[in-house]
Amino acid sequence: MSTSRTRAGVFAPVFSKIAPALLSVGTLVVAWELYARFSGISAIMLPAPSRVIGQALEHRQALFDNTLPTIRATVFGFGCSLTAAFVFSVLVDFSGRLRRALFPVFIISQTLPLVAIAPLVVLWFGFGLAPKIMLVALVTFFPMLVALVQGYAATDDDIQSLLASMGASRVRVFLLARLPSSLPYFFAGLRISITYAVVGAIFAEYAGAAKGLGIYILNAKNNFRPGLVLAAVLVCATLTLVLFGITVLIQRVAMPWERLDQGRRR
Amino acid sequence: MSAPRLELRQLRKRFDGLDVLADISLTVRPGEFVSILGPSGCGKSTIFKLLTGALQTDGGEVLFDGTPLEDGRRPFAFMPQRDALMPWRRIIDNTTLGLEVQGLSRSQAREKVAPLFAEFGLDGFERHYPAQLSGGMRQRAALLRTVVQQRDMLLLDEPFSALDALTRAGMQRWLQAMWERHRWTALLITHDVREAVFLSDRIYVLTERPARVLDEITVSLPHPRTDLASPEASAIEARLLQTLLNPQP
Ligand SMILES: Nc1ncnc2c1ncn2[C@@H]1O[C@H](COP(=O)(O)OP(=O)(O)OP(=O)(O)O)[C@@H](O)[C@H]1O
Ligand SMILES: [Mg+2]
Numbered sequence: 384m385s386t387s388r389t390r391a392g393v394f395a396p397v398f399s400k401i402a403p404a405l406l407s408v409g410t411l412v413v414a415w416e417l418y419a420r421f422s423g424i425s426a427i428m429l430p431a432p433s434r435v436i437g438q439a440l441e442h443r444q445a446l447f448d449n450t451l452p453t454i455r456a457t458v459f460g461f462g463c464s465l466t467a468a469f470v471f472s473v474l475v476d477f478s479g480r481l482r483r484a485l486f487p488v489f490i491i492s493q494t495l496p497l498v499a500i501a502p503l504v505v506l507w508f509g510f511g512l513a514p515k516i517m518l519v520a521l522v523t524f525f526p527m528l529v530a531l532v533q534g535y536a537a538t539d540d541d542i543q544s545l546l547a548s549m550g551a552s553r554v555r556v557f558l559l560a561r562l563p564s565s566l567p568y569f570f571a572g573l574r575i576s577i578t579y580a581v582v583g584a585i586f587a588e589y590a591g592a593a594k595g596l597g598i599y600i601l602n603a604k605n606n607f608r609p610g611l612v613l614a615a616v617l618v619c620a621t622l623t624l625v626l627f628g629i630t631v632l633i634q635r636v637a638m639p640w641e642r643l644d645q646g647r648r649r
Numbered sequence: 650m651s652a653p654r655l656e657l658r659q660l661r662k663r664f665d666g667l668d669v670l671a672d673i674s675l676t677v678r679p680g681e682f683v684s685i686l687g688p689s690g691c692g693k694s695t696i697f698k699l700l701t702g703a704l705q706t707d708g709g710e711v712l713f714d715g716t717p718l719e720d721g722r723r724p725f726a727f728m729p730q731r732d733a734l735m736p737w738r739r740i741i742d743n744t745t746l747g748l749e750v751q752g753l754s755r756s757q758a759r760e761k762v763a764p765l766f767a768e769f770g771l772d773g774f775e776r777h778y779p780a781q782l783s784g785g786m787r788q789r790a791a792l793l794r795t796v797v798q799q800r801d802m803l804l805l806d807e808p809f810s811a812l813d814a815l816t817r818a819g820m821q822r823w824l825q826a827m828w829e830r831h832r833w834t835a836l837l838i839t840h841d842v843r844e845a846v847f848l849s850d851r852i853y854v855l856t857e858r859p860a861r862v863l864d865e866i867t868v869s870l871p872h873p874r875t876d877l878a879s880p881e882a883s884a885i886e887a888r889l890l891q892t893l894l895n896p897q898p
Contacts, residue, residue: 541733548701548727549750549798559746563737640736643780
């Protein structure tokens with residue numbers, strides 16, 4: 384009796400946290416299933432979720448083979464973009480002139496419509512990994528750069544004047560105060576950008592690739608297989624969720640003090 | 650009477666269009682505890698920013714041990730108005746910050762600071778983060794970070810203003826006891842009249858912005874001061890309040 388009560392005590396908070404999400408997603412899936420079965424709509428137009436999952440299982444080998452290149456493009460592209468964003472954020476933080484010179488270029492890069500750019504980049508750089516990396520980097524670089532720059536700017540003035548009073552150099556102030564202060568902004572940017580990254584990779588493959596979820600979706604669509612399209616979409620969503628989860632985990636490990644702050648606020 | 654450790658001569662500062670410090674002249678002798686008392690927004694924190702080099706003066710002189718304070722000399726250990734603890738560093742690593750900046754390795758710095766934790770009432774909290782400490786403990790940690798730098802002089806900007814009345818009274822007693830023991834040369838900013846009388850050897854009263862020195866009062870009560878209700882203490886308090894509320898140049 385007492386053990387089961389403690390157990391419920393441990394699991395109840397976790398359950399009560401994820402219950403609303405389970406309920407809303409569950410309701411959507413059930414509604415979709417009922418509509419697809421009883422409205423008389425053809426399975427070519429809208430396959431039921433049960434059918435999508437069936438197709439996904441049936442074609443799991445092909446889906447898996449096409450997921451690996453997408454993961455590769457996402458991870459390499461995002462890695463490049465993160466590195467570049469960090470390097471440029473530091474340069475821009477140390478030089479206002481550089482910032483005024485570069486920011487307009489970065490902003491213009493964000494105005495380019497991906498639909499137009501993706502086929503061109505594929506045309507110039509071929510069906511390999513390079514154009515995918517470039518497109519993923521294009522969509523994620525600027526959000527990460529802005530997050531970092533904003534994070535540096537959010538550094539507490541008192542902390543900076545304290546360090547100045549101690550005789551810390553500009554570089555020292557950056558390492559001791561500005562960089563750690565940017566972490567919450569960095570992770571907020573990371574969570575948003577990682578979802579862009581997957582979309583960017585799929586889009587790049589859609590514009591032309593030998594393998595990948597993007598090209599798989601395109602082929603399935605052209606063969607009138609909406610079940611397979613949705614199965615691939617399911618894989619994309621899962622992939623994005625997993626990457627998102629990884630960033631949350633990294634944040635927890637990297638910022639152990641942050642949860643203390645939140646515990647206080649609640 | 651010994652030569653002043655710190656001497657400010659007609660210090661002036663203005664922020665584009667706003668005259669903040671009009672004429673600040675004051676001295677602090679070695680081992681003396683001096684307070685600056687003034688209305689909110691009159692420019693008290695600005696004085697410290699000029700001393701620590703965060704801002705440039707627009708006139709006047711700063712002499713330390715009789716010579717002008719050139720760039721690069723850092724005789725002050727500064728405690729900012731809010732505790733300015735780094736939320737991402739554990740308390741021990743917050744308190745070693747100044748030593749690390751001075752070039753000590755992390756372990757050397759820790760060795761130097763660790764024995765002081767008991768005296769500062771922080772024993773057992775070395776590995777905690779600032780968010781896990783009470784307001785009073787945070788202030789003590791900030792003060793520990795200030796004094797371990799072993800500079801010639803302490804600059805304390807309203808160290809207790811963010812605390813509740815009871816904690817503040819406790820902290821004032823504690824600071825007085827610490828000062829009795831260490832006899833730091835200290836300049837304290839406050840707008841708490843009682844705090845100034847309780848802690849100081851001398852008190853400078855500033856005017857509203859643009860600030861100048863309105864009055865200088867020597868508090869010749871014996872240390873340790875436990876009896877704040879004594880007639881002498883009350884008389885000084887009354888005079889300070891009178892000066893602050895009815896400033897007559
Ligand atoms: N960097 C700055 N640029 C422009 N104005 C400033 C700057 N720093 C301070 N001021 C102005 O100078 C005045 C004095 O500021 P300061 O912080 O020195 O006041 P204070 O006496 O410490 O006030 P408080 O008791 O509230 O801490 C204020 O009116 C403030 O707006
Ligand atoms: Mg102030």
